[in-house]
Amino acid sequence: MHQTHPEIRPRPGLLDIPLYVGGESRLPGAGPVLKLSSNENPHGPSPRALAAYREAADRLALYPDSSHETLRRAIAEMHGLAPDRIICGNGSDEILTLLAQAYAGPGDEVIHTEHGFAMYPIAARAAGATPVAVPERDRRTDVDAILAACTVRTRLVYIANPNNPTGTMIGSDEVARLAAGLPPGAILMLDGAYAEYVDAPGFDAGRALVDGRDNVVMTRTFSKIHGLAGLRVGWGYGPDHIIAALMRLRGPFNVSLPALAAATEAIRDRDWVERCARLNARWRDWLAAELARAGVPSDPSHANFILARFPSPEIARACDAALRADGIIVRRVDGYGFPAALRITIGDEAACRRVAHSVARFMDQA
Numbered sequence: 001m002h003q004t005h006p007e008i009r010p011r012p013g014l015l016d017i018p019l020y021v022g023g024e025s026r027l028p029g030a031g032p033v034l035k036l037s038s039n040e041n042p043h044g045p046s047p048r049a050l051a052a053y054r055e056a057a058d059r060l061a062l063y064p065d066s067s068h069e070t071l072r073r074a075i076a077e078m079h080g081l082a083p084d085r086i087i088c089g090n091g092s093d094e095i096l097t098l099l100a101q102a103y104a105g106p107g108d109e110v111i112h113t114e115h116g117f118a119m120y121p122i123a124a125r126a127a128g129a130t131p132v133a134v135p136e137r138d139r140r141t142d143v144d145a146i147l148a149a150c151t152v153r154t155r156l157v158y159i160a161n162p163n164n165p166t167g168t169m170i171g172s173d174e175v176a177r178l179a180a181g182l183p184p185g186a187i188l189m190l191d192g193a194y195a196e197y198v199d200a201p202g203f204d205a206g207r208a209l210v211d212g213r214d215n216v217v218m219t220r221t222f223s224k225i226h227g228l229a230g231l232r233v234g235w236g237y238g239p240d241h242i243i244a245a246l247m248r249l250r251g252p253f254n255v256s257l258p259a260l261a262a263a264t265e266a267i268r269d270r271d272w273v274e275r276c277a278r279l280n281a282r283w284r285d286w287l288a289a290e291l292a293r294a295g296v297p298s299d300p301s302h303a304n305f306i307l308a309r310f311p312s313p314e315i316a317r318a319c320d321a322a323l324r325a326d327g328i329i330v331r332r333v334d335g336y337g338f339p340a341a342l343r344i345t346i347g348d349e350a351a352c353r354r355v356a357h358s359v360a361r362f363m364d365q366a
């Protein structure tokens with residue numbers, strides 16, 4: 001089958017959108033594979049979330065609650081937010097896509113950073129808008145560069161803080177300066193996919209800005225620290241006027257019944273989240289130090305992965321091949337503008353030890 005048809009054509013530009021490619025999970029012929037390519041939680045979801053999911057199996061004939069009320073209340077309670085200004089989605093991908101659909105169209109510009117999450121330009125293009133990539137400074141979001149790139153056509157600025165795939169972050173004062181400096185009519189979306197991993201004291205993933213301004217939206221996900229990537233649940237928190245628009249655009253049953261049940265328990269299990277964050281920080285810092293010792297440095301990461309930098313693209317590619325030969329899949333990040341780096345998800349202790357061993361042996365021979 002051909003990918004184009006002589007008469008039946010999608011909207012202009014649609015076929016130019018690059019397909020999002022997820023982290024690989026299989027190796028040809030290999031046995032059990034260690035998948036460290038998609039920043040998934042090696043410890044899985046909270047046992048409470050799993051129990052709720054299994055219990056939901058008895059109710060699969062029923063439609064889910066389209067108001068998401070129970071989940072929104074749980075999120076609001078745990079994070080100290082107003083439940084009416086929360087929107088739940090089929091992953092936070094859906095929320096960021098809805099934002100572009102609602103606020104950007106042909107002729108409009110959507111800003112993301114040079115090494116920002118691949119979904120941002122995809123969401124912009126899907127809405128018919130023009131993505132604008134803004135340079136970073138030493139692999140960190142550069143607020144001045146973003147403000148300088150804003151025009152009267154800027155509708156949306158996507159920032160992940162901490163960012164994927166760099167693992168770096170900027171402080172709340174910098175984020176506030178960005179929100180305050182945007183042109184009228186532009187929205188700042190703060191993607192907090194990795195917010196739970198941040199241990200900087202006083203860190204705020206965006207709540208104060210959302211509460212204090214009318215142009216900021218924060219998104220969060222159940223896919224990372226909550227260990228529910230397979231279920232697809234995320235949420236956004238924003239001012240009334242933006243939530244009202246997104247609510248009209250989302251499908252009424254966009255979050256499934258088992259997903260609502262599991263996510264509600266996951267967010268209530270604070271002990272599980274804290275335990276996963278603690279283990280992640282410990283083994284992330286251990287792995288970063290081991291790789292640095294082997295000649296592979298990385299920026300201090302505030303997330304559940306590190307961006308390991310090799311001396312050259314050739315060496316990064318060869319190390320990727322060596323890891324694969326050892327049954328380990330990490331993420332090549334050429335597409336993110338880092339041909340000499342590999343993004344490695346922090347697994348459990350055994351996984352981190354396997355990676356350190358494999359990389360050190362490779363670097364010894366390289």
Ligand SMILES: *Cc1c(COP(=O)(O)O)cnc(C)c1O
Binds near residue numbers: 220233
């Ligand atoms: C993983 C990730 C997400 C989460 O997407 P979901 O659709 O919620 O699974 C969002 N933003 C960034 C930057 C991510 O890395």
